[in-house]
Amino acid sequence: MITGADLGAELGRRATLVQFSTAFCQPCRAARRVLAGVTGLVDGVAHIEIDAEAHLGLVRALGVDRTPTVLVLDARGRIVRRATGVPHRAQVLAALGEAF
Helix, strand or coil: CCCHHHHCCCCCCCEEEEEEECCCCHHHHHHHHHHHHHHHHCCCEEEEEEEHHHCHHHHHHHCCCCCCEEEEEECCCCEEEEEECCCCHHHHHHHHHHHC
8 A cells, every 4th residue: 555655745535646757758747637637526536746756766666667657546545546658537537436
């Protein structure tokens, strides 16, 4: 399980979208817009963006090998879905359904 302390931010009450990004990653910007849009629609969901280059220990521990990588966590911090690339809103909403 992943805790808020691991991420340096508070987890969402119902679920958390964790996005690993890098500074010059164009797809990361698109993923950020999709995830921010979903968190604006669904109550109790947090979006935490992690700079992969600044958190190499966490990147290695979680097996992140490309950006953007998105982890969907349930309320306890358990990973219920992992994806790379820019997600579609419908995919994120479906993954949140698994987290609830």
